[in-house]
Amino acid sequence: MNKRHLYLLVGFLVGLGLMLFLYKALVLGFPLFSTSKSDVWQVEARLTIAARDEPVKATLTIPRTGSHFVVENENFVSRGFGLTTGVSDGSRLATWSKRRAEGRHTFYYTATVLQTATRTTTITVPEVQVPEYNDQQRQAADDLLGQLQEQSADNDTLIRNLLKRAKYDAADENLRTLVPANLTLPKTLNAISRVLNYAGLAARPVHGIELANSTVNIPVHHWLEVYDRGWKAYDFNTLDYLDGNYLTWWRGEKDMVQIKGATLERLTLSTQRSEETALKSAVLSGEQKNPIWQSFSLSSLPLDVQHVYRIILMIPIGALLLVLLRNVIGIKTFGTFMPILIALAFRETQLLWGFIFFTVIVSIGLGIRFYLENLKLLLVPRLASVLTIVILLMLLISVVTNKIEIERGLSVALFPMVILAMTIERMSIVWEERGASEAIQQGLGSLLVAALAYLLMTDDFLTHLIFIFPELLLLVLGSMLLLGRYTGYRLTELFRFKVFS
Amino acid sequence: MFNILRQNARLRQAGILGINRRNADYTLKYNPRHLYPLVDDKYRTKLLAQQAGINVPELYQVVETEHDTCYVHEKLADHTDFVVKPASGSGGDGIIVITGRRKQAYRKISGKLLSPEQLTHHLSNILSGMYSLGGHIDKALIEYRVRFDPIFNDISYQGVPDIRIIVFLGVPVMAMVRLPTQLSDGKANLHQGAIGVGIDIVTGVTNFAVWRNTNITEHPDTGVEVSGIQLPQWDNMLEIAVRCYELTGLGYLGIDIVLDRELGPLMLELNARPGLNIQIANRQGLLHRLQKIEADHLELQTVSQRIAYARHHFT
Numbered sequence: 001m002n003k004r005h006l007y008l009l010v011g012f013l014v015g016l017g018l019m020l021f022l023y024k025a026l027v028l029g030f031p032l033f034s035t036s037k038s039d040v041w042q043v044e045a046r047l048t049i050a051a052r053d054e055p056v057k058a059t060l061t062i063p064r065t066g067s068h069f070v071v072e073n074e075n076f077v078s079r080g081f082g083l084t085t086g087v088s089d090g091s092r093l094a095t096w097s098k099r100r101a102e103g104r105h106t107f108y109y110t111a112t113v114l115q116t117a118t119r120t121t122t123i124t125v126p127e128v129q130v131p132e133y134n135d136q137q138r139q140a141a142d143d144l145l146g147q148l149q150e151q152s153a154d155n156d157t158l159i160r161n162l163l164k165r166a167k168y169d170a171a172d173e174n175l176r177t178l179v180p181a182n183l184t185l186p187k188t189l190n191a192i193s194r195v196l197n198y199a200g201l202a203a204r205p206v207h208g209i210e211l212a213n214s215t216v217n218i219p220v221h222h223w224l225e226v227y228d229r230g231w232k233a234y235d236f237n238t239l240d241y242l243d244g245n246y247l248t249w250w251r252g253e254k255d256m257v258q259i260k261g262a263t264l265e266r267l268t269l270s271t272q273r274s275e276e277t278a279l280k281s282a283v284l285s286g287e288q289k290n291p292i293w294q295s296f297s298l299s300s301l302p303l304d305v306q307h308v309y310r311i312i313l314m315i316p317i318g319a320l321l322l323v324l325l326r327n328v329i330g331i332k333t334f335g336t337f338m339p340i341l342i343a344l345a346f347r348e349t350q351l352l353w354g355f356i357f358f359t360v361i362v363s364i365g366l367g368i369r370f371y372l373e374n375l376k377l378l379l380v381p382r383l384a385s386v387l388t389i390v391i392l393l394m395l396l397i398s399v400v401t402n403k404i405e406i407e408r409g410l411s412v413a414l415f416p417m418v419i420l421a422m423t424i425e426r427m428s429i430v431w432e433e434r435g436a437s438e439a440i441q442q443g444l445g446s447l448l449v450a451a452l453a454y455l456l457m458t459d460d461f462l463t464h465l466i467f468i469f470p471e472l473l474l475l476v477l478g479s480m481l482l483l484g485r486y487t488g489y490r491l492t493e494l495f496r497f498k499v500f501s
Numbered sequence: 502m503f504n505i506l507r508q509n510a511r512l513r514q515a516g517i518l519g520i521n522r523r524n525a526d527y528t529l530k531y532n533p534r535h536l537y538p539l540v541d542d543k544y545r546t547k548l549l550a551q552q553a554g555i556n557v558p559e560l561y562q563v564v565e566t567e568h569d570t571c572y573v574h575e576k577l578a579d580h581t582d583f584v585v586k587p588a589s590g591s592g593g594d595g596i597i598v599i600t601g602r603r604k605q606a607y608r609k610i611s612g613k614l615l616s617p618e619q620l621t622h623h624l625s626n627i628l629s630g631m632y633s634l635g636g637h638i639d640k641a642l643i644e645y646r647v648r649f650d651p652i653f654n655d656i657s658y659q660g661v662p663d664i665r666i667i668v669f670l671g672v673p674v675m676a677m678v679r680l681p682t683q684l685s686d687g688k689a690n691l692h693q694g695a696i697g698v699g700i701d702i703v704t705g706v707t708n709f710a711v712w713r714n715t716n717i718t719e720h721p722d723t724g725v726e727v728s729g730i731q732l733p734q735w736d737n738m739l740e741i742a743v744r745c746y747e748l749t750g751l752g753y754l755g756i757d758i759v760l761d762r763e764l765g766p767l768m769l770e771l772n773a774r775p776g777l778n779i780q781i782a783n784r785q786g787l788l789h790r791l792q793k794i795e796a797d798h799l800e801l802q803t804v805s806q807r808i809a810y811a812r813h814h815f816t
Binding site: 327330376378379433434438484485486487488489490491493494496497498499500 | 505508509511512513515517519520521522525526594626629630631692693711714715716780781784786
């Protein structure tokens, strides 16, 4: 194997990769940047009840696929309760029940919500249910609507006027008869929608959450929908169209939760944004130009497999970084690919918590490993013991953090435990043979490489680029082959041999 | 930034061999993988050397099975002092030095006593692979305890100093002597805190010393100057080193030799991936010498030719 052979091979790989890349980017028009972010959200409802040794039935309304959102991958955590889902009055309901329950119970509902481009479906004109008013209310409604219609040019202004008066005009008797003051917002909205129904307009109160950022414990937002050549959403706070990205959770006058045989302790809703680029839409444009090419691309795979490949395809990028850091810079790490696997675990735990978990597990594990050293155990039983200890530590962290309600603590279970066990083993050996400073240095080196690999492997632009153009990995392979014959000094060697300066 | 580039250029000019180049251009190129077991297993190395007539510390016993560990005591009855070591150990781990006896018990070099049961336990630990690279099943070697030459009395702290010679394609390239210190706990490994002292390949006189990556002139524990010492039997040592190349066929090889006060130089072990600190100890880069040998090695056929070549070119 001479150098020319290597250069030819590298040249071929790079050339092929670049050719495919340029063809797809320039001719087929695959997007270089993830322009349209299709928004994918994880929503979670967490319901805590206190049961008092009675039959318990807890009903939670759950979102349904609507015109703006697709709800999929629903998941329920019931913990010993029976679960049924159903539809009632146009709302989807999840019901947890148990013949006899006592103490505190928590149920989870999670789902993936995909925001879609608004579909122009033919909406059937809804029937208006005329509210059952008594004589006094009917009189008041007639008077009020008469005034409003005089002041309004069309339905839209009429609705706005009504909302405005309901909000500010506390003295108006007609209005107060129909929409009493001091009602909660959902009840106020319900009363207003009844007035509008009386006027012949289909209207309903709507409840949902805003999808803006990843938030824990978001409040339920309430607004009003009125049918006026299509459903229109009005925000009672701003007295204008609803502005923002709202997921409709349920409609109507009912409460979100109904509980029998227990009391509601807490209901929290949270959302998390999944940084999913609009693969579908990005690739859709390519589909139109060249369907054959498309059928052989990654986007032809099922969505969940695609998701796995989004992660897997970034591993070579991390490996290339590792090669650079180890062979060109000269950072020492434990194990060749350990930092990459740790970086993959950081995806779930996020950087800060990943650091904390790694440090905690490795430090405690190392302490126990030093104790085991005294017992002079044989290698394989010793490794097995360290592995078991690592798993117990992970369990402990999950339980403790769950108790003090640090949600991230649960993700520690995604740490590669065998790798952690091997890290502890190697670290203790280096500690014994070469001293504490060397061991800590290598440990920190591994963490640093893992952090850098994590940042690189989760970079949005790079992830998008590699996913849309996997042939770029040929360039990565080429660089790796070249680095395989890199014979220059490592950066750290410049300091090691500083006596020669 | 400029500093880095300047330092890079300086090292290049000095012909310093870096890890990447050592691996890519020398060990990967000249040390075929299938020859590694010859040097990784000290038992095989020793047998090979004995067959070729190279002096090694005499092997009293090799313990290969759990069964052997019980009979070891009877067979060792004739020897009052000896060394126990794992055949595939690294970094001096698992080595026990016995200097005498007291009734049934063995006396370690530290003065502590070791019962026969304790020795048996240590042997079975070695067999289980506790000290071997990768935890593979290992053998225990029980061999002659080297009494090092008095020349090292003042410049060594416990342990046995050894001489490392790097041989490339049969030509001695560079040499150093490694002196144990208090920090290295009597071990002769530089990364554990031993001193490396460069040796003039022509004369066998020590020159510069490196301790923990910095240059020193005196032994940190004894305060005695370590440079300017003429090593006895230097010619013999060079010859042993060159013959070890012929023995193994490994092109880039580190040879560790100990100097016994009665038996002279004894080959202790071989290393197929010798470290780079020898350059600091000699204040000299390896690269220019290696490249010169690469160009000329085909003309060098005999041991004496190769030694003469080194003496002529590497002053």
